[in-house]
Amino acid sequence: MYDVIIxxxxxxxxxxxxxxxxxVGIKDGKVVTVGRIDQHADETAAQTIDATGKLVTPGFIxxxxxxxxxxxxxxxxxxxxxxxxxxxxxxxxxxxxxPLEAQHGDYLMRMLSRVEGMPLESLQAGVPWNxxxxxxxxxxxxxxxxINTGFMVGHSAIRRLVMGERSIGNHATPEELQAxxxxxxxxxxxGGLGFSSSWATTHNDPNxxxxxxxxxxxxxxxxxxxxxxxxDGTSLEFIPAVGRFSDEATDLIARMSAAANRPLNxxxxxxxxxxxxxxxxxxxxxxxxxxxxxxxxxxxLTVPCAIQTRLSFQSGFVLDALNGWRxxxxxxxxxxxxxxxxxxxxxxxxxxxxxxxPLRGVAKWQHLTVGEIFSEENGQYQGxxxxxxxxxxxxxxxxVVCDITLADELATGLYSPLRGDDxxxxxxxxxxxxxxxxxxxxxxxxxxxxxxxxxxxxxxMLQNACAERDLLSWEEAxxxxxxxxxxxxxxxxxxxxxxxxxxxxxxxxxxxxxLRPNEIRHDLPGGAWxxxxxxxxxxxxxxxxxxxxxxxxxxxxxxxxMIRSGSETTGTGIS
Numbered sequence: 001m002y003d004v005i006i007x008x009x010x011x012x013x014x015x016x017x018x019x020x021x022x023x024v025g026i027k028d029g030k031v032v033t034v035g036r037i038d039q040h041a042d043e044t045a046a047q048t049i050d051a052t053g054k055l056v057t058p059g060f061i062x063x064x065x066x067x068x069x070x071x072x073x074x075x076x077x078x079x080x081x082x083x084x085x086x087x088x089x090x091x092x093x094x095x096x097x098x099p100l101e102a103q104h105g106d107y108l109m110r111m112l113s114r115v116e117g118m119p120l121e122s123l124q125a126g127v128p129w130n131x132x133x134x135x136x137x138x139x140x141x142x143x144x145x146x147i148n149t150g151f152m153v154g155h156s157a158i159r160r161l162v163m164g165e166r167s168i169g170n171h172a173t174p175e176e177l178q179a180x181x182x183x184x185x186x187x188x189x190x191g192g193l194g195f196s197s198s199w200a201t202t203h204n205d206p207n208x209x210x211x212x213x214x215x216x217x218x219x220x221x222x223x224x225x226x227x228x229x230x231x232d233g234t235s236l237e238f239i240p241a242v243g244r245f246s247d248e249a250t251d252l253i254a255r256m257s258a259a260a261n262r263p264l265n266x267x268x269x270x271x272x273x274x275x276x277x278x279x280x281x282x283x284x285x286x287x288x289x290x291x292x293x294x295x296x297x298x299x300x301l302t303v304p305c306a307i308q309t310r311l312s313f314q315s316g317f318v319l320d321a322l323n324g325w326r327x328x329x330x331x332x333x334x335x336x337x338x339x340x341x342x343x344x345x346x347x348x349x350x351x352x353x354x355x356x357x358p359l360r361g362v363a364k365w366q367h368l369t370v371g372e373i374f375s376e377e378n379g380q381y382q383g384x385x386x387x388x389x390x391x392x393x394x395x396x397x398x399x400v401v402c403d404i405t406l407a408d409e410l411a412t413g414l415y416s417p418l419r420g421d422d423x424x425x426x427x428x429x430x431x432x433x434x435x436x437x438x439x440x441x442x443x444x445x446x447x448x449x450x451x452x453x454x455x456x457x458x459x460x461m462l463q464n465a466c467a468e469r470d471l472l473s474w475e476e477a478x479x480x481x482x483x484x485x486x487x488x489x490x491x492x493x494x495x496x497x498x499x500x501x502x503x504x505x506x507x508x509x510x511x512x513x514x515l516r517p518n519e520i521r522h523d524l525p526g527g528a529w530x531x532x533x534x535x536x537x538x539x540x541x542x543x544x545x546x547x548x549x550x551x552x553x554x555x556x557x558x559x560x561x562m563i564r565s566g567s568e569t570t571g572t573g574i575s
Contacts, residue, residue, distance in 0.1 A: 001025070001027065001032075001041060001044065001045075002025045002026060002027055002032070002033075002037070002041055002044070002045040002046075003026050003027050003028065003045065003046050003047070003545055004025075004026040004045060004046065004047045004048075004049065004503070004542070004545060004547075005023060005024070005025055005026070005037055005041060005042060005045045005047075005048045005049070006023060006026075006048075006049045006051050006056055006505065006507060006540075007023045007037070007042075007048060007049065007050055007051060007052075008021075008023070008050060008051055008052040009021075009022070009023075009024070009051030009052070009054050009055065009056035009507060010051075010054070010055050011024065011034060011056045011057075011497055012055055012056070012057045012058075012474055012475050012478045012497075013034070013058070013496055013497045013498060014057065014058040014478060014479055014482040014483040014495050014496040014497060014498075015479060015483055015496060016475055016476060016479040016483075017475065018475060019055065019474065019475055022034050022035050022036070022056075023035065023036055023037040024056055024497060024503075024505065025037050025041070026503040026505075026542070026545045027545075028545070029502060029503055029544040029545040029546070029559070030493075030500060030501065030502055030503055030545065031497055031498060031499055031500070031501050031502075031503050031505075032499060032500075033499065034497055034498065034499060047547070049507060049540055051507050051539075053509070053511075054507050054508060054509055054510075054539060055474060055506075055507070055508045055509075055510055056497065056505060056506070056507055056508075057084075057478045057482065057497070057505070057506045057508060058086075058478070058482040058483070058494070058495055058496055058497050058501075058504055058505065058506070059084065059085065059086025059087060059147075059482070059494075059504030059505060059506055059541065059542070059543060060083070060084045060085045060086065060087075060458050060481045060482060060506070061085070061086070061087045061088075061089075061481065061482060061485040061489075061491070061494070061495060062080060062085045062087070062088045062089070062441065062443055062445060062458070062481075062485075063088075063089040063265070063301070063439070063441045063485045063488070063489060064089065064092050064237070064265075064267055064301055064441045064442045064443060064444065065080070065088045065089065065090045065092070065443060065444065065445040065446050065447075066090055066092060066093075066095065066116050066118075066444060066445070066446040066447035067080075067088055067090045067149065067445065067446035068090050068091055068095075068096055068097050068098075068112075068151065068446070069097060069112065069118055069122075069123055069126070069127050069446075070118075070126075070446045071090075071141050071144075071145060071149065072126055072127045072128065072141075073122070073126035073127070073524075073525050075144050075146060075558055076145075076146045076548075076554050077145060077146060077147055077149070077446070078532075078554070079445075079455055079456070079532055079533060079534055080147070080443075080445050080455060081146055081147055081541055081543075081548055081549050081554070082534045082535055082538065082541075082549060082552060082554075083455065083456050083457075083458045083459045083534075083535050083538070084458055084459070084506045084508070084535075084538055084541060085147060085458065086147050086148060086504035086505075086506075086541065086542075086543045086548075087147060087148040087149075087150070087486075087491065087494060087504065087563065088147060088148070088149055088150075088445070089149075089150045089151070089152065089193065089489060089563075090149060090150070090151050090152070090446065091151035091152035091153065091154055091192070091193070091196055092152055092196050092237050092267070093115070093116075093154070093196055093197070093198040093200070093203065093237070093239060093267070094154040094155035094156040094157070094196050094197040094198045094203075094211070094212075094213040095111070095112055095115060095116055095154050095156055095157070095196075095198075095211075096151065096152070096153060096154030096156075096157045096196075097109075097112065097127065097129075097137070097157070098131060098133070098134045098136075098137035098138075098151075098157070098187070099132060099133050099134050099137075099157065099158065099161060099183060099186075099187055100129065100131055100132055100137070100157075100161075104160050104161055104164070105129050107205075107206070108156075108157060108160060109123045109124070109127075109129070110205075110206035111156065111205045111206055111211060113206070114204065114205060114206045114315075114317070114330075115202075115203045115204065115205075115211060115317070116444075116446075116447035116448060117315055117317055117447055117448035117449050117450055117451050118447065118449060119449070119524060119526060119528035121525070121526030121527065121528055122524040122525045122526045122528045124525075124526065125525035125526040126524070126525030126526070128140075133186070133187070133190060134151075134153060134186070134187035134190045134191065134192055135187075135190030135191060138151065138190065138191045138562055138564065141562065142561075142562040143562075144558060144560075145558055145560035146543060146548045146554070146557065146558050146559070146560050147543050147548065147560040148494070148502075148543065148544070148560045148561050148562075148563055149560060149562060149563060150193045150489070150491070150562070150563030150564070150565075150568070151191075151192060151193060152192060152193050152194050152195065152196035152235075152237055153184055153187040153188060153192035153193075153194065153195055153196065154196050154197075155195065155196060155197035155198070155212070155213040155216070155224065156197075156198075156211045156212040156213045158180050158183045158184055158187070159172075159212040159213060159215075159216065160212050161183065162176050162179045162180045162183060163176050163180075163212070167212035167215065168205070168207075168209050168210070168212060168215060169209075170215060171215070171216070171217045171220070172216070172217070172220050177219075177220055177223055180220070180224060181223060181224060181227050184224055184227045185227050185230065188227065188230075188231050188234060188565055189231070190564075191562065191564030191565060191566075191567075192234075192565060193233070193234060193235060193489065193563065193564075193565050193569065194228050194234035194235040194237070194260075194262065194565070195224055195225055195227065195228055195234075195237075195260070196236070196237040196238065197213045197216070197221065197224075197237075197238045197239075198211065198213050198214070198238065198239040199213065199214050199238075199239060199240055199241060199249075200214075200239040200241070200242050201241075201242050201321055201358070202242055202317070202318060202320065202321040202359075203239075204320055204326055204330065206330070207330060208320075208326055208327045208329070208330025218252050218255075221238075221252060221256055222252075222255050222256055222259045223259075225256040225257070225259045225260040225264075226259040226260055227260075228260040228261075228262050229259065229260050229261045229262065231565055231566060232490075232565070232566050232569070232570055232571065233489075233490040233492075233565045233566050233568075233569025233570045233571060233572060234260070234262055234565050234569070234572065235262050235263055235264075235265070235488070235489055235490070235572055236256060236257060236260055236262050236263065236264035236265070237264070237265050237266070237267070238253060238256065238264055238266055239266055239267055240252060240253050240266060242321065242358045242359070243280060243358030243359075244280045244283055244284065244358075245283060245284045245287055249287075250286070250287040250290050250291075251290070253266065253287060253291065253296075253298055254287070254290055254291035254294050254296045254298065255294075255296070256296075257291055257296035257297055257298060257574070258291075258294060258295055258296040258574075261573050261574050262297075262572055262573065262574065263297040263298070263299055263488060263572060263574065264291075264296070264297070264298050264299070265298075265299040265300070265301055265439065265441070265488070266298065266299075266300055266301065267301045267441075267442045268300075268301055268302065268303060268442040269281055269284070269285075269300050269301070269302040269432060269438065270302070270303065270307055270420075271302060271420060271425060271428050271432050272419070272420060272425065273420075273424055273425050273428060281432075284300065285300060285435065285437050285438070287300075288437035295574065296574065297574045298437070299437065299438065299439050299488065300437055300438045300439070301438070301439055301440075301441035302429075302432050302433065302438050302439070302440060302441070302442060303440075303441070303442040303454050304429065304433065304440045304457050304458070304460065304461035304465070304480075305454060305456070305457040305460035305461060305464075306418055306419065306420040306421040306425070306460070307418075307419075307420070307452070307454060308415055308416060308417070308418040308419075308453070309362075309415070309416040309451060309452065310371060310413050310414070310415055310416075310450060310451050310452070310531065311368065311413075311414040311415070311416065312410070312411065312412065312413060312414070312450055312451070313329075313336065313340070313405045313410045313412070314333065314409075314410040314411050315450060315451070316329030316330065316336075317329075317451060318359065318362060318451065319362065321357060321358070321359045321362075322352065322353045322355075322357050322359060322360070322362060322363055323352050323353060323354075323355035323356055323357040323360070324349075324352030324353075324355065325349070325352060325353060328349065333409070333410055336410060337406055337409065337410060340402045340405060340406055341402070341406055346398065346399065346402055349398075350363075350398040353398075362416065365386050365387075365397035365400070365401050366385065366386050366387030366390060366397040367385065367386070367387065367416065367417050368385065368386045368414045368415060368416060369383065369384065369385050369386075369414070369415045369417075370382050370383065370384055370385075370386070370389075370404060370412065370413075370414065370415075371383075371412075371413035371414065371415045372411070372412065372413035372520065373404075373408055373412060373413075374408040374409070374411045374412070375407045375408050375409075377407050378404055378407050378408055378412070381404055386401055386414075389404075401414070413450070423469065426464055426465065426469055426471060427469075427471060429465075430465055430471040430472055433472075433480055439480075439484060439485060439488060440457075440461070440480045440481055440484070440485075441485065442454070442457075443455050443457045443458075449524070449528075449529075449530035449531060450529070450530065451531075452531070453518045453531045453532075453533055455533070456515055456518075456533050456535065458481055459513065459514070459515050459535040459537075460515060461477060461481070462474075462477060462508075462513050463513050463514050463515060465477055466510070466513075467510060467511075467513050467514070474510065482495045482496065483495040483496050488572070489569060489572065490569040490570050490571045490572035491563060491568065491569055492568055492569060502544055502545075502561075503542055503544060503545035504542065504543050504544065505540070505541070505542040506538060506540070506541055506542075507538075507539045507540040507541075508537055508538060508539065509536075509537045509539055510537070511537075512536045512537035513535070513536065513537035513538075514535065514536045514537060515533065515535055515536075516533060516534045516535060516536060517533070518531055518532065518533040519531075519532055519533065520532070534552060535552065536552065538552060539551060543557075543559050543560055544559040544560070544561060546559035
């Protein structure tokens with residue numbers, strides 16, 4: 001009767017209900033029993049898992065990733081499944097690689113490399129770039145991956161395809177807007193989960209110009225959002241600003257949501273106990289209240305972990321958000337090195353960096369720590385802060401940064417301080433997760449491969465909030481990363497351990513759940529590397545009833561399904 005039986009575990013069903021002792025029976029990729037199963041059933045089951053002393057939960061859902069390209073060269077979508085993730089939503093922030101036309105492929109590839117920190121050589125060597133429509137692209141990936149995947153339709157991609165070079169610096173004509181709406185409509189009909197876009201000042205193209213979506217008018221944003229109202233099971237994702245929302249941004253996202261009759265989620269609240277950051281957070285969360293009064297729904301994503309940023313002058317990402325640094329960070333490497341080597345240009349750069357910017361704190365050079373180094377002469381600096389080195393050598397901190405970076409031909413890893421890993425911030429983080437205007441998410445997994453390691457956020461959340469600090473019950477925490485995101489995106493029959501639901505299941509040892517140290521892994525196409533990290537405590541991870549992770553290692557199974565709007569999603573309307 002059963003393909004898999006999971007016995008003797010404590011089942012947390014994802015709804016927030018109290019855990020209970022039960023067996024789980026799986027047949028044809030779905031949960032068919034949650035309760036006591038006769039011992040004789042083991043004789044006919046293909047696999048029996050003993051979960052004594054373990055938690056049995058739904059697979060986790062990560063609604064903000066960028067696995068669009070990696071899916072072509074890494075069918076496991078690592079490392080997410082090693083952190084209990086069995087469903088991901090990608091295509092966020094307006095950056096997708098479908099639909100595609102040959103004459104725009106190089107631009108889209110270089111834009112993706114620039115804004116999402118994917119090595120260009122990996123995109124060139126690892127992605128075939130041989131489709132046209134959104135549906136053709138989904139068909140290529142369908143049935144090849146370890147976990148379930150769904151993809152938003154990206155604004156910058158459709159704007160570039162319709163407007164070409166006019167997509168930079170120009171508003172759309174009525175004819176161009178209609179063509180964009182038609183292309184978005186076709187892409188959603190072929191399975192896209194909705195519309196994503198970005199006005200983030202950190203999102204610049206390979207030429208140092210704002211990406212195409214940042215040149216759209218408010219009329220265009222609302223009109224494209226409205227296309228989602230025509231399709232069941234769709235949603236909106238948008239970054240209206242970096243830092244504090246203006247009144248105009250708040251009004252815009254409310255109008256986008258209302259036009260779509262769909263929730264709009266934005267990225268990102270990084271929780272801080274700083275009074276200034278608390279004020280920004282409260283201002284931005286108030287956008288949800290404003291929207292609710294107008295029949296709209298706005299949800300803020302918040303990544304559930306402490307964040308440490310790895311900066312690199314080679315990629316320039318984040319650094320290009322400093323005042324006046326957008327164009328300098330888009331220079332070719334040789335020109336960038338010449339600029340950093342010139343004393344007068346150094347002085348000017350540093351003066352600019354101290355000017356107004358939402359990310360001005362990045363330019364407190366003395367707080368950065370030297371991480372990865374690539375030259376022998378920098379060996380003496382590894383693991384030390386720029387401030388310590390500057391004081392010891394009697395130099396200015398920015399001169400130290402420039403000289404170390406030049407010695408490594410821009411490749412040095414410079415780490416910002418790890419902030420927010422204290423009890424007070426974790427308690428505040430918990431309070432933010434409980435706010436109905438927020439949702440746990442925003443890992444950016446698959447992107448910023450040399451910048452961030454937030455792909456491990458689910459494990460960090462469970463380790464810190466449940467296992468170590470006792471801030472949340474396991475039941476509440478699991479609900480936040482299973483049923484809650486499934487309901488927001490309308491993902492049908494996932495996010496719970498219930499009869500009739502797909503068998504996406506984690507078997508977790510609560511006494512062992514913990515992060516393993518991050519590392520650099522040289523496993524990308526073209527010889528590039530990425531930040532990578534695994535976890536302890538995930539004894540078994542199943543997707544659609546097939547075991548994809550056993551004792552922290554991948555199996556050969558690739559049972560993931562393509563989450564297409566309308567067939568694998570439903571609802572999500574506001575009214």
